[in-house]
Amino acid sequence: MKLVPSSFFPPVALDLTKQIPMYRQFFEWFRDAIVSGQLRPGQRVPSTRALAAELKISRVPVLNAYEQLHAEGYLQTLVGSGTTISKSVPDHATRPTAAARKSDVRPKSANRISRIGTEALSTPPQVWLDSLGPFRSSLPALEHFPNRIWSKLISRHLLVPSRQLMAYGDPMGYMPLREAIAEYMGAARAVRCDPSEVMVVTGSQLGLQLCAKVLFNPGEPIWMEDPGYSGAHQAFSSAGVRNSGRSRRNSRQGGPSSLSSR
DSSP: OOOBOGGGOOOOOOOTTSSSOHHHHHHHHHHHHHHHTSSOTTBBOOOHHHHHHHHTSOHHHHHHHHHHHHHTTSEEEETTTEEEEOSSOOHHHHSOOHHHHHHHTSOOOOOOOOHHHHHHHTSOOOGGGGOOSTTOSSOOOGGGOOHHHHHHHHHHHHSSOOHHHHSOOOTTOOHHHHHHHHHHHHHHSOOOOOGGGOOOOSSHHHHHHHHHHHHOOTTOEEOOOSSOOHHHHHHHHHTTOEEHHHHHHHHHHTOOOTTSOO
């Protein structure tokens, strides 16, 4: 059974002004967190000593709460693994109450999202992501990436990073990197490029989205190959650009166009 480190344990909420005993508050908080799924089966919980020290309270109410949770089947102790959430929560804990069943009868309003969100959700799954063979789309040769060299460089330069490097910095990107890119483009691609003309983005998809929003106005026509890169179609569709070529071809075939203006 996989155990989740206790460092990801959510903060315990206690109200010292209530008349409810502290151990009871501990018990109810743990029970509600387990039933709601905030604490998952197999997740390790802090020791009573560590939890009491963190909250700066006596260890006694924590011990009493843990004992009650053990007795009702919410916690279990494994040799060598400490105390964890039980793999099976008691049946009565997950059974909805009458008030909860009554509240579920109320009609629920449908979640509304924008047209752009609807189009993004309707994009077919990119099954090529599971394949690292030749002719894959938008992925470099990951098997040839110099991981060891990259790890050494990351360790060297990020061991004690500067404040400027950790902050937001230039919105166009890190200037030394832009200078290196411009130099490479001139030497390897014969492209006359100045570092001020280079913009560093997180990936090709973001670059396409920026191009679509900066270079075109909504409703303007654009020609794209079909079949082509689905990410480019989605980027220009999100910007409201009208794909004239694809719209015209689909209209002849009687099918809808994913990039036609609405």
